[in-house]
Amino acid sequence: MKKVITILGILLFLCTTSAKAQEYLQIVSLETDKGATAVFTSAGIADSKKGVETDAIKSLIYTLFFQGVEGVNDGKPLVSKPNEAYTNTFFNNQARYTPYVVSVEESGKSTKVGGRFQGTMRITLRLRQLINDVRKNTHYDAMLAETPKTRFPKPTIIVVPYKKKGESFESKLENDSDYRIAVGAVQKGLESCDIKTIDLQGRIDAMNRRSQYEDNAGAAESNDKQLLMSSGADVYVTVDLMKDYTAQGARVALVMKAYETASGTIWASEDGWTNRFQTTQTEVLCSYAVKDNLSPFLEQIIKNFSQPARVVLQISISGNSTGSLQDACCANGERIVDFIQNWLDRNAHEGDYHIQGIMDESAIFDYVMIPREDKNGFKMTSSKFAKDLNDQLKAQDVSGTVRIDGNTILLMLDL
Known part of the structure; x- marks a missing residue:
């Protein structure tokens, strides 16, 4: 009897190991990369047609994580240092991939192969957010730090709140704490990228001390233009803040636009909603928005700054x-x-x-x-x-x- 139990135990262990080591088809290709989102084709196989969709998604995630897909991260795997506690949540019943999947549609009808259904899906992913999530959880940034980076000229930037006609930067900062937080989050993010910034509140205080601000109510536009032109900043960045609170959680979007100070020419634009989080703290939500969107935004600025x-x-x-x-x-x-x-x-x-x-x-x-x-x-x-x-x-x-x-x-x- 003990011998039978032992054999059953070995078989159970082998079955469990086999389940953990499940291999996906890994037939994946990148169709289009739109920056924030990307469209992939991915093959899946399952006992039901509905299961093909789930398997194709997991196969795509698995390939991105551990094999690499041409056109993403130079074809290298996103996961450089294993963190099974994190990566397993994408393949078990937690389905951590769900918030990153924008849409799934059949690329062709599923067919039955050897008693199982097999098909190919067109999957739109929030690729940038997924990559950022991987970076935060698998020490991806540590690997990037080891790679020598090309040096580019860096502009000096002043971050200002988005304002409507007739409003001033000074009144916006005084009367809206959320905008103060949003401006501060973007400024802090730029400084973490070794970008020199000009502090807006500091410039306002300095101009007030020198009595350079006009006192009449209609002077807001000319005052702020004067502030920007005399700030010493090559670029000014406007930040607009949108909030969305529901029972499922809170999220924010930062709408960032960069302009050449001298000409007013727009150089960069970036926005995007964060995932939902169980917090309404603007500072925390803005920090997530900056992590998701600042890097491509700054790339656009530096690219334009480097051009004649x-x-x-x-x-x-x-x-x-x-x-x-x-x-x-x-x-x-x-x-x-x-x-x-x-x-x-x-x-x-x-x-x-x-x-x-x-x-x-x-x-x-x-x-x-x-x-x-x-x-x-x-x-x-x-x-x-x-x-x-x-x-x-x-x-x-x-x-x-x-x-x-x-x-x-x-x-x-x-x-």
């Missing part, structure tokens, strides 16, 4: 001028318009610019590509570029004044 900027150069003559732009010459005898074009040939990025027209009183270069960096290796801006040109003209006894309006350089000459 495109500006418009408009040249005019003052009302006191006695000569025309077409005929006036520099101290060296060269026509001013020729001097400017020759200077642009040497100093525009790859000599890339276009003249829309030259007249007696004005000239328009409808685009000039300015270099990525100045002579000191810092980010080139439209104001630096304009100053360099104006300095060269002054050296030729041509006086003028420069004004920057967004991405347009306005150069007025006294001839």
Whole structure:
């Protein structure tokens, strides 16, 4: 009798081991990657047609975790260091994959193979959130830290709350604690990525101390524009906060947009809802939103910051001028318009610019590509570029004044 029990025990152990070591088909491919979400095809096999769908999802997750899928993480497995207590929850009855599955549809009708149903599913995953979850639970970040990273120029950023017309940054921070928390969470996230930030409240306090703020109620827009332009930030980021509280839990979305301070050109945009959590603490929820969305958002900013900027150069003559732009010459005898074009040939990025027209009183270069960096290796801006040109003209006894309006350089000459 003991012998029979022992044999049954061994068989039971083998069956249990076999269940734990269940192998999925792992026939998976990436169709499209949309950033936040991605669409995969994945094959599944089960005793019922409904079971095929579940098996295909688990097969996709298993392949992403332990084998790797071409087009995701350079084809490498997402799980670099085993954490079975975490990964097993995706394959047992806890079904941890559920919040990451957006939709599932049949790629073709399931067929019966050897008494079991087999089919292929098109599965849309919240891939970015899944990867972030894996990173937090399997020491993925530690592996990334060992990989040398390419160095890119980094902008200085100021984070501000989204505001409606007539509102000011100052009143928004004073009257809405949730927005204070959201702005702080994004700023903290940027600083953790080694990005230099300008503190908004600090700038407001400094301007108030210098009495630079206008007192009338209609000055909110001009005050805030003045604050941004004098902040020293290359980029300003607006943060809007949306909240959704239900009996199933709370979630938030941070809508982040990045603009080049000098021109107001939008450089990046990112948003997305967090998963639901059993907390209504805005600080906690915002920290999850930052973890989910900040990395791709910052990548967009740095990519644009690293590119040559495109500006418009408009040249005019003052009302006191006695000569025309077409005929006036520099101290060296060269026509001013020729001097400017020759200077642009040497100093525009790859000599890339276009003249829309030259007249007696004005000239328009409808685009000039300015270099990525100045002579000191810092980010080139439209104001630096304009100053360099104006300095060269002054050296030729041509006086003028420069004004920057967004991405347009306005150069007025006294001839």
